[in-house]
Amino acid sequence: MTTRASTGWSGQGQGRTGVVENEAILSEYDRPVLFYVLATAFPWGFWSLAALLSRLPHQNEPVLIGTLLLSVAGLLSPLAVVILLIRRRPALVADVVNRLHRPKGRGWFFVVCAVALPFLSLMAAQGLSLLFGHGTEQFQLRTGFSFSSGLMPVWVTLLGAAVVEELAWHSYGTDTLVRKMRVFSASLLFTLIWALWHVPLSFIDGYYQNEVVKSGLLYTLNFPASMVAFVVLMNWLYFRSGRSIIVPIVFHAAANVSAELFMTDPDSKVLQTGLLLVLSTVIVISDRTLFFGVPRRRADRNRSAGSEARR
Template structure:
């Protein structure tokens, strides 16, 4: 069975996204309400953390429900989760390097605008919390759970009827909306962005578009490796919290990622605008830009 034939079996996009959104928003709605109660205490903060985790799990549980009855999809999922080859490991390294390089270059450029060199110092702790849990916990766990959802089912169910470019644009828009309730959970990452002002909130939304395009570029170049998507997503969260980066510097980083995305798309339009996966030839990105 060809790659295109397998992708055609991911044929429940409306069911997947409807259930994923309903489940996540229901759990997070409870977290929003509870997190703003006065005198919430350790028990309440623990419940907030549980509700945040449940919200993350709903897309994964939906993907599992839609794939478990089809042996072809089960085998496809297993293939994409185990035993990455050297090419996939190189792509995972490239993805991590892109995110680390973009934040370091953004900080360096911000110095020209008068921002402090303190940004290059390591952060003593995460800038947010998830209920009773410190921010480092969701920074590690969320990318793993999310990519086991988005790249086990969510991306391919869009790709079956769209080009890679439009798959990425549609998903980035959806992902922005999906995150919206988190912007109201007290002390959570998205809530702190919202409190910092509209320009940083807008930057977060816009940053998802180049982020998704680059991640899907790596994902399909790596023969749809979910592990490559996890490493890219994980590195983005960790490296953006690792340093004492000024919020304005992350706007510069978004600009750098947009520039890189434009370069990637222009370098190989067939990869992004081809009708099928077979229109995306397996050309190494190292060779493409070497």
């Protein structure tokens, strides 16, 4: 793995130019508060109503359709906010469209990583769980699913959620944080926001997050803990592939599919979180220039101040 980190890196005023692709455009993603308020408030509203419908005593077809429509509306809301914010800004539209193209050059290496990491880490976690007394049946393919999604086929939910979410989070959401923050800080802040964003889903009867909460406190806490590693790894893949939106979509989809493909014990998912946290820590330390490099304008100001001080 090749990184741009140097042995004597200190992080004081160190810029990340050449590490973040086309960093100059990031300054145009200038509505972080508006984006995250709307991208969270609308899903919370729709999903709260969906949760109420899902708990009605009579789950007839109109109720199920209403729950489905509200759930989909919540999922699509962040993407709708992105469209609202960029629709009259040609530079942003062009940037987003450009990043929807398939990765070029070494970008394909990160596509392979995006596919492989969720599956390999899950296999390693399941193998490790054998040492704690869990069975080999975990390696069998699942014949059903661990959750329901109402009238929506589960596979459509797994893949559709990955596509729609990342079209919002990595077209606007990540860049609007990184324009003024270090990538590491932005990743942690986004993890917090994203965890809160998912909260209403835990009240929709039968949905994945609802089943996680029902399974117990350990597995409930594992969900946001896994997000820390997930976001750090996904942002590393995203920026190292040249800000390709396709890469986080693939990573998110692979994670969703791998979680439902095998008869994985919940304890193995906790072990997988531990393994991914270790891996993400190694990557952050190895690629410090990316994660701790100062945003371009601040780095320019720091260099200017340093030049003035030396005169």
